[in-house]
Amino acid sequence: MILALQSTLEAGHLQALDRSLMIALAPVVILTIAVLVLLLVDYFGRKHPGPQGGISLQNASTITIASTVLALLGTLGTWGWLNTLPNGPSQGLFPSMIPSASAARWDFAPAFVVDHFFLFVCLLVCVVVIITSLNFIPFLQRKERYHAELFPLLLLSAIGMMLITGSRDLITTFMSLELLSLPLYVMCGLNDKNRLNKESSLKYFLMGAFASGFFVFGAALIYGMAGHLNYTVIQNMIAETAQSVDPVMLIGIGLVGVGIAFKLGMVPFHAWVPDVYQGAPTPVTAFMATGVKVAMFAAATRIVLECLPGLQAELWRDALVLFACLSMLVGNLFALHQMSAKRLLAFSAIAHTGYLALGMVSGTPASGSAVLFYLAGYTFASLGAFLLITWMAPDGQDDVFLDQMHELWQKAPKAAICLTILLLSMGGFPLTAGFFGKFVVFKEAWLAGLSSIVIFALLNSAVSFYYYLRFVIAMYMTPAVPGEASLNPRQMPGGYVFSMVMTVGLTIILGVLPQLLLGALDLTNLGS
């Protein structure tokens, strides 16, 4: 035993405690400190034990936003710092020694990697957290429910989202997956007086627990076959047995895939999405629809590009392509006649999962950056749309229905224009971020030889315009029905104005000048 310990020490296992680690993980470290600060301020701010007192909503959100801005700056700093390092722009942390393919020498396989792919997702998650927390305050004040604990939970979930994208080991992936979902289960059931909230929380929790079970079972089977959970080892193992991969290994990969597909809301594992999205408080839905999708797709893309390249295409790609097509079809068909805006966005999120999965399965070196571009465009559009719903919802109702949108153009022209731009971007209208997202994703799929599927996807996105434009037409052209509980456009608080300018502005900028982001995303290509 002592011998083993010595050899691990000599092999540099404890390089893990390097100082550069703290710099490389800057966004995660900053957010973790912010969580602790929030909790301690809350604790010491109380004069008496009990629900009264503690940190005010305003202060909690200020600390959250300030620390997230700091994390954003830290991420940008690390982004530049990575390029100056002598051993390349990808930093492996927590290495383990594995035998190389020749088995004559040992290689280092990191459990976690800090590269531009990881940092870009950190940037997106930071933006999502900032915009979501800006919009929590007016929402919470309106509901008259006091929940300052919400902000630490939001940050913990964001930490999970960041960590899962840099993970190169199934244990780290699993722990981050749980860290990102657990706070969301609580946040969904935020308003305990609302039955829909409770239902949404419970459904999400049960489905999430089920998905985690699949993931762990699959990871156990993979461990049984490969003897390790590191992506590099799994990739080597698959590459060695390329022609006859062990069926047990395949089942393991399949079960891990099912677990991830549940979280992504991919058909046929999508049944929870509409109910959970509709039932959750709208700012939480915004966070869930964008943050979880970004993190899970980034993690899934890393697994596809770093574990599976050696696997024969018909063993995994065909199944994923089928799921992608079903997601587009089911999402679009069910969205066609939705009256509730939140449900519409939920079904359109399922359709978007399909488009994104298409980019992911293409498996070309640039597919990682294509998926990230699409995710950026989708995130801004979806965040903005959910925030507008939060703002427009009449009192005592946490949703907007089609009938209530009539004549929004006369009541609140600015909001109507913003919503129009965001919905068009989701559909993929030219000169918006959504268009270029679809363009790069479909291009990668086309290059990978999936031309017929790309045509199917194009037809689907044409169909999707029907339901997006249905809401647009309602805002401009349909006269209001008398007696219908109409929208209640309040004075827009500063936080909302800022978020709307950010989301709509970024949607247009990325649509008109996509090369700004595409250039930076060249750094994020994955795969060997």
Add this chain to the structure above:
Amino acid sequence: MDGQLLAWWVLAIVGSLSAVMMVLSRNPVHSVLYLVANFLTLVGIYFLLSAPMMAVVQFVVYAGAIMILFLFVVMFFMSPEARRWLRPEIKSQWVFGTLLTVMMLTVVYISLFTSGRVNQGELEMGRPTIAMAGAAENPREELGHPAGLGVRMFSYHALPFEIAGLLLLAALLGAVLVARDERSEGRQHLAHEFEKAEEAVAEEVQA
């Protein structure tokens, strides 16, 4: 038949039977007790696999702490009728359950047999060459023993270890948030009940 194999057969049969009984039993308390039996057989199987650390953790954490928690939950939060006889919510639930279980087992067994890992009743799993760095000669030694586990937990698995801390923090916060609201509601409910009782007493006094 040597002693190890005999022990394995006994443990395997008792373990499978208790798992089946746990699902079939209509009484939730019995289900929990069957699950305890199942976990204890797993402890034995881990010992047979020369994984003493896993066995001890299984015994202390699962068979000990978690099952006690289960029993408490069943005793405290279920109505007395439900505690004796749990009714399945979905009709013919067991048909679908059996079907899915059989499908899953079929897939796993077919894959195990076609992979050629089952030879004359013996199952070979894992590849010692890749298994562990540092102690490649004896991979079981390293993970099975607390020392090896500790070394890995603070080196290669340091990050998931830290994430587990954050995860527990999130779970704690979530539990406080959920339970606090329930408790204040319960207090209001209690106050309401008291008011009703007082009114009833006042009415009786008037009468």
